[in-house]
Amino acid sequence: MGEAKSEVEEKRERLEAPLRDGWRKLPHSLLIFEPATSLYYYTGDWRTFKPVRDRSKCIACLLCWVYCPEGCIYIASDGGIDVDLNYCKGCGICAKECPLGAITMVEEEK
Ligand code: SF4
Numbered sequence: 001m002g003e004a005k006s007e008v009e010e011k012r013e014r015l016e017a018p019l020r021d022g023w024r025k026l027p028h029s030l031l032i033f034e035p036a037t038s039l040y041y042y043t044g045d046w047r048t049f050k051p052v053r054d055r056s057k058c059i060a061c062l063l064c065w066v067y068c069p070e071g072c073i074y075i076a077s078d079g080g081i082d083v084d085l086n087y088c089k090g091c092g093i094c095a096k097e098c099p100l101g102a103i104t105m106v107e108e109e110k
């Protein structure tokens with residue numbers, strides 16, 4: 001009867017198994033039970049700066065929409081752009097890319 005394996009030995013064995021057995025023996029993982037669940041994660045929760053648009057400067061060229069990594073810029077009813085602050089993480093890319101300087105990053109109030 002052999003000695004019981006330590007926790008570290010068991011982990012090492014599990015990690016080395018794919019190298020030993022090949023990729024066909026990899027366990028199935030990353031099961032997706034429901035699509036589009038990222039909608040439940042409000043990336044705006046951890047924002048410290050928010051974009052504010054100057055409507056008099058904006059020509060609705062939509063460059064900010066192209067560059068926004070969160071896809072949270074949308075066309076407002078007045079034809080300009082607006083931001084869904086639930087998902088805006090305050091990165092400031094839109095303000096940086098706007099050719100007319102129509103977006104200013106403003107610190108959030110507590
Ligand atoms: S990039 Fe600037 S000018 Fe163009 S739509 Fe956005 S805010 Fe308006």
Ligand code: SF4
Nearest residue numbers: 068088089091092094
């Ligand atoms: S600050 Fe970043 S996340 Fe928010 S609207 Fe601008 S580009 Fe998008």
